[in-house]
Structure formats: structure tokens, C-alpha cells
Amino acid sequence: MTSSTxxxxxxQHGNSTTGDRRHKPLTGESVQSKPDRPLRVxxxxxxxxxxxxxxxxxxxxxFQVAGICRTGEEVIARFEKFNPDLVLMDIRxxxxxxxxxxxxxxxNTLRETPILFMTAFTxxxxxxxxxxxxxxxxxIAKPCEPPELIAHLRDLWKRTQNQ
Amino acid sequence: xxxxxxxxSDDAIYSKSLEGTILSWNRSAERMFGYRPExxxxxxxxxxxxxxxxxxIPHILERIxxxxxxxxxxxxxxxxxxxxxxxxxxxxxxxxxxxTIIAASSIARDITSESRNSDIRxxxxxxxxxSDDAIxxxxxxxxxxxxxxxAQRLYGYSPxxxxxxxxxxxxxxxxxxxxxxxxxxxNxxxxxxxxxxxxxxxxxxxxxxxxxxxxxxxxxxRVIAASAIARDITARKHDELERAxxxxxxxxxxxxxxxxxxxxxxxxxxxxxxxxxxxxxxxxYAMKNPEQASVAFKESIERIRAISxxxxxxxxxxDLEKLDxxxxxxxxxxxxxxxxxxxxxxxxxISGDAFEVGLGTAISLGLILNxxxxxxxxxxxxxxxxxxxEIRCSGTSDALHIEYCDDGAGLxxxxxxxxxxxxxxxxxxxxxxxxxxxxxxxxVNRTTFHMTILxxxxxL
Numbered sequence: 060m061t062s063s064t065x066x067x068x069x070x071q072h073g074n075s076t077t078g079d080r081r082h083k084p085l086t087g088e089s090v091q092s093k094p095d096r097p098l099r100v101x102x103x104x105x106x107x108x109x110x111x112x113x114x115x116x117x118x119x120x121x122f123q124v125a126g127i128c129r130t131g132e133e134v135i136a137r138f139e140k141f142n143p144d145l146v147l148m149d150i151r152x153x154x155x156x157x158x159x160x161x162x163x164x165x166x167n168t169l170r171e172t173p174i175l176f177m178t179a180f181t182x183x184x185x186x187x188x189x190x191x192x193x194x195x196x197x198x199i200a201k202p203c204e205p206p207e208l209i210a211h212l213r214d215l216w217k218r219t220q221n222q
Numbered sequence: 223x224x225x226x227x228x229x230x231s232d233d234a235i236y237s238k239s240l241e242g243t244i245l246s247w248n249r250s251a252e253r254m255f256g257y258r259p260e261x262x263x264x265x266x267x268x269x270x271x272x273x274x275x276x277x278x279i280p281h282i283l284e285r286i287x288x289x290x291x292x293x294x295x296x297x298x299x300x301x302x303x304x305x306x307x308x309x310x311x312x313x314x315x316x317x318x319x320x321x322t323i324i325a326a327s328s329i330a331r332d333i334t335s336e337s338r339n340s341d342i343r344x345x346x347x348x349x350x351x352x353s354d355d356a357i358x359x360x361x362x363x364x365x366x367x368x369x370x371x372x373a374q375r376l377y378g379y380s381p382x383x384x385x386x387x388x389x390x391x392x393x394x395x396x397x398x399x400x401x402x403x404x405x406x407x408x409n410x411x412x413x414x415x416x417x418x419x420x421x422x423x424x425x426x427x428x429x430x431x432x433x434x435x436x437x438x439x440x441x442x443x444r445v446i447a448a449s450a451i452a453r454d455i456t457a458r459k460h461d462e463l464e465r466a467x468x469x470x471x472x473x474x475x476x477x478x479x480x481x482x483x484x485x486x487x488x489x490x491x492x493x494x495x496x497x498x499x500x501x502x503x504x505x506x507y508a509m510k511n512p513e514q515a516s517v518a519f520k521e522s523i524e525r526i527r528a529i530s531x532x533x534x535x536x537x538x539x540x541d542l543e544k545l546d547x548x549x550x551x552x553x554x555x556x557x558x559x560x561x562x563x564x565x566x567x568x569x570x571x572i573s574g575d576a577f578e579v580g581l582g583t584a585i586s587l588g589l590i591l592n593x594x595x596x597x598x599x600x601x602x603x604x605x606x607x608x609x610x611x612e613i614r615c616s617g618t619s620d621a622l623h624i625e626y627c628d629d630g631a632g633l634x635x636x637x638x639x640x641x642x643x644x645x646x647x648x649x650x651x652x653x654x655x656x657x658x659x660x661x662x663x664x665x666v667n668r669t670t671f672h673m674t675i676l677x678x679x680x681x682l
Contacts, residue, residue, distance in 0.1 A: 179488045
């Protein structure tokens with residue numbers, strides 16, 4: 060199993076109306092190797108300076124930035140268009156929904172896309188984090204350095220593809 | 223017959239000569255004083271007199287000799303065993319057939335227990351009267367029978383004013399069932415202990431009291447009246463309420479402080495992320511022009527100082543939430559001018575509406591203005607020794623308009639604000655987008671930046 064299979068499947072799932080919408084490989088093979096097309100990451104961050112820098116960091120590390128959103132509402136409305144493989148999301152956002160609520164909507168109504176939360180708060184500050192589907196998210200504390208961010212994103216991707 | 227009557231009397235009856243020698247002695251005298259007739263008859267009556275009353279008998283006998291009678295004289299006598307008894311003494315002269323006084327008859331009644339009871343009563347009465355608590359008694363219909371000084375002090379009524387009135391005079395109008403309920407329980411023989419309720423004073427003040435009401439029983443165990451002891455607990459109740467209020471306030475304050483602490487924690491980390499991002503983004507530009515590295519550092523320091531100034535002003539604000547943006551702007555521009563200019567005079571003119579902004583908006587606007595002022599100082603005033611920066615602020619219900627212009631050289635003809643490869647302008651455009659605003663540039667020699675920022679629902 061190559062990672063390209065996984066990516067293709069992700070794209071299929073993005074357009075699929077069938078029940079199983081997970082980024083699950085067709086076989087049990089590992090997806091440790093680098094995909095032949097860049098992974099698409101949606102950045103959800105209300106601080107655009109942070110988002111802009113994150114975009115450059117991701118691009119420099121071989122990711123493709125699917126888009127930048129400032130609110131959870133915008134993520135939900137444009138999710139299919141952005142078609143991300145991963146979501147990198149702040150928890151405190153500009154709109155009404157916070158990152159955790161947005162994640163729950165994504166997983167329950169759109170796709171089971173892995174989400175890396177990036178926030179200046181501690182996870183204990185958000186009791187409703189437990190509402191997010193287990194195994195489909197990870198957490199990184201702000202401020203974080205680019206290598207740490209990239210490592211977390213890659214780990215989350217590998218972990219979710221192996222499930 | 224007479225001797226038999228005398229012997230069967232409960233009173234001690236004895237006679238003595240005018241010199242005080244005991245002449246006769248009945249059974250009750252024997253019981254009362256402990257002497258048998260043979261032990262006392264013929265001996266002086268002073269044997270029964272305590273030392274401190276030694277002159278009493280001669281004095282009594284003097285009066286007897288004059289034919290006087292001594293009635294119900296309360297005194298103390300000493301028993302054979304040394305014990306003292308209180309007696310009520312009646313002494314009468316005994317005359318012979320010719321009417322000559324020849325002796326004296328004494329009738330003594332032991333009133334020791336009565337005297338003790340009286341003492342106890344007086345003692346208890348003095349306790350009741352000296353008590354700080356209000357103590358009153360009432361009959362089973364609720365009519366007040368007695369009223370101590372404490373009750374007078376507490377309720378304001380004198381005994382003359384209140385004794386004979388119904389106790390409901392003390393009940394507040396909002397507790398009409400309170401006293402009937404107490405009376406009902408009393409009639410059943412129940413005692414009411416430390417019952418906390420309210421009463422009203424003569425002048426209409428409401429008191430919190432702790433009330434203990436006990437039934438008063440007759441010798442057959444029947445409830446005939448009730449005693450009530452009331453203690454003023456108004457101050458204690460006030461303290462309790464005050465303490466409860468303070469606890470609620472403290473808890474609220476603690477909760478607010480926890481929220482504030484979490485917010486500060488979040489702000490610190492978020493700002494560090496913004497600063498880290500700014501430095502990282504700027505480093506890309508510096509890599510293109512390594513010789514400009516020191517400029518990049520200086521600019522970055524000023525951006526961090528612009529953010530820092532927001533926090534400084536915010537933590538000085540009364541609510542820690544909003545800062546006076548014009549005051550911030552003056553401090554910011556002063557800071558930037560001092561950082562970039564030596565021997566250059568820059569005049570700052572700020573006009574228009576004053577407005578307040580929250581943390582997020584302040585940092586974005588602060589960084590935008592920091593870039594524009596830096597641009598003026600580095601480029602517009604590059605060849606001048608003095609310059610003017612003008613900022614006009616005006617607000618509508620849904621938007622804020624800021625115009626920034628300088629009287630410097632203006633943007634070079636080949637520089638387009640929209641497409642310029644300038645890190646400063648990139649920051650300005652990004653932050654204007656973050657504020658959901660717009661920016662336009664006009665003028666050639668006198669470049670003006672027109673910024674409009676939509677006011678979010680929660681305010682700027």
C-alpha cells in the first residue's frame with residue numbers, strides 16, 4: 060500500500076456520498092512513505108500573521124495549503140471546496156463556533172478528517188474536547204516552532220492512516 | 223388542757239423570767255432548739271442567742287417589763303448543735319392576778335425555709351433583672367405578666383407600659399402565626415429552645431432574636447404560664463449575612479481572577495506565537511538581503527514594542543479590557559520616532575473622534591500604524607529634517623475610518639501599494655484583512671492611507 064492510494068481515497072471520499080467517509084487505506088499496508096502529491100492542509104486561524112507564517116512553514120515542508128479560514132462557519136461552508144487531507148485549527152476563532160465545535164461538525168457531517176488543534180490554552184481548558192472523535196485529533200501548544208508543528212502534523216497523518 | 227394545747231403546737235412556746243431564765247419549754251421548742259426541758263429550764267435564754275445578737279434579750283425584756291408586746295420579730299437563734307435558725311418571735315408579758323408583770327412568754331416559729339425561699343427569690347429576681355437577655359413571663363393566653371430590665375432595654379417598653387398586654391404586640395406583621403404556634407406548643411407542655419425569629423421594638427425596629435420559651439408548672443405539674451428568654455441576635459445575623467455576602471463576593475472575585483489569569487496566560491502565549499510568526503516571516507526577507515539583517519532586527523524590535531505598548535496601556539485601563547486608542551497612538555508614534563530619528567523633528571497631528579479598542583483590534587491597528595510611521599520615517603522623511611504626520615479618526619455606528627498621511631516624499635512612482643514586495647506593506651494588508659477592513663492609497667506628494675474597519679458586534 061502506498062500513500063498515494065490513501066490520498067486518492069481521500070479525494071474519492073471528498074466527493075463521495077457513501078457511508079464510509081474515512082481516510083482509510085484500502086489495504087493494511089503502511090503509509091509511512093511520502094505521498095506522491097502533497098498533503099493538503101486547511102489552516103484555521105484568526106490571527107492572519109500566524110496563519111501566513113504557518114502557510115509558509117507548511118509549504119516549505121512540502122505540504123499544500125488548501126486554504127486559510129478565520130471562522131468555523133467558513134470552514135464548514137467551504138470544506139468540500141478546500142478538500143483538505145488535514146486540518147490545522149486554532150481553538151479560539153473569530154466566529155461563533157470554536158475550533159472544537161467546528162471539529163465535531165466536520166467529523167459528524169462532513170468527513171473524518173484528522174485535525175491538529177493549535178492553541179495558546181491548555182487542553183484542560185476545554186472540557187468539550189472529549190466530544191471530538193477519538194483518534195482523529197491531536198493537540199499542539201502555542202507558541203510552537205515550525206519543526207515541532209510539522210512533526211505533529213506528520214505523526215497525526217500516519218496515526219490516522221494506520222487506524 | 224392548756225398544757226396539752228401548748229405541747230401539741232407546731233410553734234416553740236416557752237416562758238422566761240424577767241431576768242431571762244427559762245421557766246417552761248414545750249415539745250416544739252425541744253424539736254426546734256434541740257434542748258430537752260431538763261437541759262434548758264432554769265438556764266438563761268441567752269444560750270440560744272448568737273454572739274452577735276447578745277444584746278437582743280435584755281432589750282426585749284426591758285420592753286416586756288414596760289408591758290409591751292413584741293410581735294413577729296424576725297431574728298436568728300442558735301440551736302444546741304450550733305446550727306442557726308431563722309425564727310419569727312412573738313413575746314408577751316405574763317402578769318399575776320394583780321396585774322404585775324412577772325415573766326414573759328415566747329412563741330417562736332421556724333421560718334428558716336421561708337427565709338431561704340425568700341432569699342432565693344430575691345437572688346433569682348436580681349439575676350433576672352441584671353440579665354442582658356429579655357426575660358418575661360406570660361399566661362397561657364399570652365398576656366404579659368412580668369417584664370425585666372433586659373426586656374425593657376431590648377424592646378423599649380417599660381413594665382408599666384406592657385404588663386397586661388398581649389405578647390403579640392412584639393410580633394412583626396409578616397409573622398402572624400409565630401406567637402399562636404408558640405402558645406400552642408406551650409399549652410402541650412413543650413419547651414421551645416433557641417428558636418430564631420424576629421420581633422419589633424416599641425419604635426418599630428425589627429430585631430432578630432433567639433427565643434427560649436419554657437412552660438411554668440404548678441405543684442401538680444399543670445402548665446399555668448410561660449417564661450420567655452429572648453436574646454438579641456441582630457448583630458450576629460447581620461454578621462452572618464455579611465460573612466455570606468463576603469464569601470459570595472470572594473468566590474466571584476476568585477472566579478474572575480481565574481478567568482483573567484487564564485486570559486492573560488492565553489494572551490501571553492498567543493502573542494509569543496504572533497511575534498514568532500512575525501520574526502519567521504521577516505527572516506525570509508532578510509535572507510534575500512543579508513546586508514539588511516540589522517534593519518530587520520530593528521524593525522522586528524519595534525513591532526514587538528508596538529505589541530508590548532498595547533499590553534502596557536491595557537493593563538493600566540480600569541477594566542483591563544479596552545484602551546484609549548488615541549493615547550496609545552501618541553505613545554506608539556513617539557516611541558517609533560525616537561527609535562528611528564536622530565536630530566529630526568516630527569510633528570504629530572491627531573484629530574477626530576476618540577475611541578476605545580480591545581486587545582485584538584489594538585494590536586492589529588498598532589502594528590499597522592507602526593508600519594506606516596516606520597515607512598514615513600525611513601522613506602518619506604529620508605531627505606528632510608522635519609516632517610508632519612497627520613492622523614484623522616472618525617467613527618460611524620458600524621465602521622471606523624482612519625486616515626494617515628505625511629508631508630514627505632510620497633510613494634515612488636514605481637511602487638504600487640497593492641503589489642509592492644515590502645514586508646511592512648504585507649503586514650498592513652494582512653492585518654487590515656484580519657480586521658475585516660479595507661485600505662486605499664491616494665496622493666502623490668502627500669500620500670494618504672485611507673483605512674476603514676468594520677466594527678464587530680462585540681465592539682472593536
